[in-house]
Every structure is written in structure tokens, then in C-alpha cells.
Amino acid sequence: MAKSTSELHVAIVKIFKDVMDVEDIEITNETTADDVEEWDSLSHVRLIVAVEKKYAIKFSDAEIESLRKFGDLVTAVARKTNA
Amino acid sequence: MTPTLSELLTGRPATTTLADAVLKVWPEHEAYLTKSLSVRDAPVLEMTEWLAEAAVILGGDRLHTIAENYRWTCDRLREEELHFHRHGSYRLTTFEAANAEVYSDDAYMERYIDGLLLSQVFWSNHVESCNFYFREVPKVLKDSARLLEIGPGHGLMLYLSLKTFGLAGATAWDISPVSVDQSRRALERLGASGATFAVQDIMQLAPGAAAFDLVVMSEVLEHLEDPRRALTSIRNVMAVGAYLFVNVPINSPSPDHIYLLETVEDVLALVETAGFRVVSHGAFASQGKELKRALRQKISVSVCVIAVAGD
Ligand SMILES: C[S@@+](CC[C@H](N)C(=O)[O-])C[C@H]1O[C@@H](n2cnc3c(N)ncnc32)[C@H](O)[C@@H]1O
Numbered sequence: 001m002a003k004s005t006s007e008l009h010v011a012i013v014k015i016f017k018d019v020m021d022v023e024d025i026e027i028t029n030e031t032t033a034d035d036v037e038e039w040d041s042l043s044h045v046r047l048i049v050a051v052e053k054k055y056a057i058k059f060s061d062a063e064i065e066s067l068r069k070f071g072d073l074v075t076a077v078a079r080k081t082n083a
Numbered sequence: 084m085t086p087t088l089s090e091l092l093t094g095r096p097a098t099t100t101l102a103d104a105v106l107k108v109w110p111e112h113e114a115y116l117t118k119s120l121s122v123r124d125a126p127v128l129e130m131t132e133w134l135a136e137a138a139v140i141l142g143g144d145r146l147h148t149i150a151e152n153y154r155w156t157c158d159r160l161r162e163e164e165l166h167f168h169r170h171g172s173y174r175l176t177t178f179e180a181a182n183a184e185v186y187s188d189d190a191y192m193e194r195y196i197d198g199l200l201l202s203q204v205f206w207s208n209h210v211e212s213c214n215f216y217f218r219e220v221p222k223v224l225k226d227s228a229r230l231l232e233i234g235p236g237h238g239l240m241l242y243l244s245l246k247t248f249g250l251a252g253a254t255a256w257d258i259s260p261v262s263v264d265q266s267r268r269a270l271e272r273l274g275a276s277g278a279t280f281a282v283q284d285i286m287q288l289a290p291g292a293a294a295f296d297l298v299v300m301s302e303v304l305e306h307l308e309d310p311r312r313a314l315t316s317i318r319n320v321m322a323v324g325a326y327l328f329v330n331v332p333i334n335s336p337s338p339d340h341i342y343l344l345e346t347v348e349d350v351l352a353l354v355e356t357a358g359f360r361v362v363s364h365g366a367f368a369s370q371g372k373e374l375k376r377a378l379r380q381k382i383s384v385s386v387c388v389i390a391v392a393g394d
Contacts, residue, residue: 019380021376021380033114034114037085037114037118040114040115040118040370041115041157041161042161042164042369042382045161045164045165045168046164046168046380046381048165049165049168049169050168052169061162061165064165
């Protein structure tokens, strides 16, 4: 079932906060690792895997590298879950 | 506010030299280094500089290459992290596989060892473990003790032990002749004398072969198929009442980590069931994360244990 991007956004923000262990922080489509201290290359890997598990999808190594903005991740999940 | 990297490096020339070398080849690593240094308290920062001084001597004129190899090593570790979080297990589980992929590949090993040398300074859990060792071991170690270190690798702990513990003697064993050679040369470069080196498989120790007062195993158990058997075997060269220091990372995927321990209790149980009684322990998560959170997120934690050999 196709989900609206805003529903996805909310769900992935929840995963993001859980993986990064952050609470009071605003996440927008433009948020990158530069904006969140906890978002480093290793927590990025955990974020990707948490999203993969939740949506039963898989990212390639190149995709993992290229997902820099939070919004890119949401778009990629939307694309994969609609396919 | 987190201090800036240059504030954190002020008055720490050796750490600065290493950080400069890394940032030249990997500018994006600045945030990591800043965080990693900002979580350290004063004694740990002092230990950082101490380790960095030794690493600068060991690095000599190869610092640029070493920095490149550190970056390369971190890339390999990220691949292993991906596998670990996807599957909940380490990618390789046998010595044979690790040997085929890592140990027997000289070019791979050279880069990997360089990478690990800098990790000794830049990963807070490594420095915290070293700090634990130098704080806790003197509390139990008798004068003129005989020390055995298994798999000393870059040799930093052996070097600092020789310098500060007032030992009667130190022995270093490793199953790999290449590693033995490397440790021996490292100690020479550092200008430390008093250690004897030998190729020795710790799985093959006859009772009473030697009697040591302190046996050190840092980042060795996770490389073994049967760490309990290794500890039981080592018990053969320790007198009753001798001490064991173990540093083993949990939830710590790496190309040649084949034995997965997931909790601090796993580590304590491993040591206890091999015939030791735990005297003290410490657990240090990467980047100074709170232990509870690190365990929940399965972030790498270095677990250090001091235990005494039972009868
Ligand atoms: C990762 S290194 C440890 C480096 C260093 N102590 C540190 O803390 O970074 C592990 C060492 O254990 C050695 N080793 C593995 N199995 C062994 C065995 N059965 N007997 C003796 N040494 C062994 C390896 O050859 C390797 O040099």
C-alpha cells in the first residue's frame, strides 16, 4: 500500500530519533549530518538498517553513501515501497 | 557548547600532529575527532597525549600514509557495521576465513595495522581502556612482577608497562611470526628494552611452562574461535593468585573479529568460567556514549576486566 510522503516522514523521524538517541530536535527534509551531532557515518549505517528492517527494503552501498539529506532518505523509501 | 577541535588540541602537540595528518587526508573526520576528544576527562586526555607521543615515534616519516590507511580502515569497519546491524552477527566466524581474507594478505595487514595504530589515540574507548589498565593494574600488581602480554600488536601497552610498572621482566607472545617481529621492532623504535619475544600459540600451553604474575590480553579474545579454551590454557602459565587483564570489545564488528560477545555479563562469565575470579571491570562505549544507550543500539563497547587466577 502506498503511503503518503508526510506519513512516511513522521514514521522515519521516529526511527531517526530512536537510532540517534535524540529527542528535542527538529528534523526537516533539509537536515544533514552537519546539523545533528549524533549523525555520523556509523549511526548513519544503523539508521539505514533500521529503515530497511521497518520497510523490508534494502539499500545498495552506493545509495547508502548518497543519502545525505533526511529528505533523500524519505524519498528513497517512498520509491522503494511503491515499486 | 562543545569546545572546538583546536581548543581540545591546545597543549597536546603529539595529538595535534596526528590529528593534522588525518584531517589532511580526511577533512570530514573533524566532527568525529572533536566529539571523541571532548568526551575525555583530564587523565584520559593525558593518556591520549602519551599514546600519541608513542604513535608519532612509531609513525616516523610514514604519518601521511598511516593517516590514509586509518581512513581506509574506517571504511572497512563501516562495511562490517552494515553487515553486523543487518544480520546481528559478525561476517566471519572461523579463524580460517579471517586468515584467508585478512591475516594472510600482507598489503591488507599493513593498512589495517596502520589504521589500528591511530585508533589507539582517536577512539575514546581505546584510550579509556588504556587508562583503566594503568590506573587499576598497579593496585594489584606486586613489585618486580613478571608480565606476559599476548598479541601486543603495536606494542603501546607493553611499552608503557615496561616504563611504569617496575617489572622484573616482560614476555610477549604471538602466534604470528610477522606480528612478533612487528612488536619487537616497535619496542626498539620506542627505545624500550627488557622484553623477550616469542612465537607461541596460546592454545598449546603445557601446565607449569612458565609462571607469570600478570597476563595481558588486549583485543585478542574476539579474534579466537574458542576464547574460553584460550583462557583456560593461559591459566596453565599462571600461578594461583596471578592476575589477568583482558580488554575485549563487544558488539564490535571488524574484518577479523570472529567471536561475538554482546553484553558486559557475557565477558565476565567468559572469564569466570575459565577459572578466574573477577576483581574489577570497566566498560567504555565508543565516543563516550552512555553504556545503557550503547548496549541498546549495539554500539561497540570496550570491556576491561582484571581477574585473579583461582586454584
Ligand atoms: C588485534 S591483535 C591485538 C593488538 C593489540 N594488543 C591491541 O590492543 O590493539 C591480536 C593478536 O592476537 C594474535 N593471536 C591470535 N590467535 C593467537 C593464538 N592462538 N596465540 C597467540 N596469539 C594469537 C594475533 O596474531 C594478533 O597479533
